[in-house]
Amino acid sequence: MSELIQKFVQSILPWLSTHGLKILIIVLLAYFVRRFAKIFIDKTVRKLVVSDHFLSKEAEKKREDTLIRIFTGTFNIVVLAIALLMILQEIGVAIGPVLAAAGIAGLAFGFGGQYLIRDLISGLFIIIENQYRIGDVVCFDGTCGSVEDISVRMTTLRDLDGIVH
Numbered sequence: 365m366s367e368l369i370q371k372f373v374q375s376i377l378p379w380l381s382t383h384g385l386k387i388l389i390i391v392l393l394a395y396f397v398r399r400f401a402k403i404f405i406d407k408t409v410r411k412l413v414v415s416d417h418f419l420s421k422e423a424e425k426k427r428e429d430t431l432i433r434i435f436t437g438t439f440n441i442v443v444l445a446i447a448l449l450m451i452l453q454e455i456g457v458a459i460g461p462v463l464a465a466a467g468i469a470g471l472a473f474g475f476g477g478q479y480l481i482r483d484l485i486s487g488l489f490i491i492i493e494n495q496y497r498i499g500d501v502v503c504f505d506g507t508c509g510s511v512e513d514i515s516v517r518m519t520t521l522r523d524l525d526g527i528v529h
Contacts, residue, residue: 386454394447398440405435426497430514434491437515480517487516 409431413424453459474481489495491514496502500511502521507529509521521529 383454387451390447390450390454394443398443401439401443402436405439406432409435422499423497426499427494430491430497433514434516484516487514487518490514490519491516 410428413428413431449459449462452462496511496514496519498511498514501508502511502519504519504521507521507523509523509529511519512522512528513520523529
């Protein structure tokens with residue numbers, strides 16, 4: 365049994381010394397890029413949001429927090445996708461066919477998910493135009509409540525009874 369483990373360690377050690385180190389560097393780099401981007405996005409959004417358009421500091425902070433969450437989430441998805449593709453390439457998976465398949469799947473989802481895309485664009489305009497923010501009380505189709513979460517796709521409300529919609 366120990367010979368089997370020894371042979372396994374001897375066979376995998378050269379691979380780990382070359383590819384494992386590169387994968388570790390990719391993971392660490394993605395982590396630090398996400399961390400620094402969060403700080404950069406936070407500072408940039410807080411600097412660019414014009415404070416004269418808001419009735420109170422609380423309203424301004426809600427707007428900033430909403431924008432920061434949207435931009436940070438989008439950036440994180442992009443960074444993680446790039447890191448995943450780099451790791452796949454490092455372990456020997458040809459990413460050309462993966463990207464081609466993703467493009468074809470994107471076209472299929474694009475045609476099939478026109479309503480989803482419409483909702484995403486509508487959600488983006490809701491956020492950009494500052495129609496409502498986290499903490500505001502709104503009514504949609506007879507359901508009223510406090511806005512708990514806003515994403516490009518969905519708004520989460522909590523009504524007076526504590527029910528989440």
